[in-house]
Amino acid sequence: MSGVCVDGVSTIQMYSSTSTITLNIHEYDENKCTRVRLLYNVLEYEYNYIRM
Structure with a gap:
């Protein structure tokens, strides 16, 4: 996961x-x-729950 706040945009990414x-x-x-x-x-949490 990356959590970045830059240039007026907050971007987070979740990889699987x-x-x-x-x-x-x-x-x-x-x-x-x-x-x-x-x-x-x-x-x-929800994503992991769904995958299970």
Whole structure:
């Protein structure tokens, strides 16, 4: 996973053997970057659950 906040865009990517999930959040600010990371954690949990 990468969590990057740069150039007004927050981007996170989740990699697996079969796919990559990328979320882009525009209008950068620290709070949004934090929310994106929290959202990633939720997606990772749900994604792993679905794969099981």
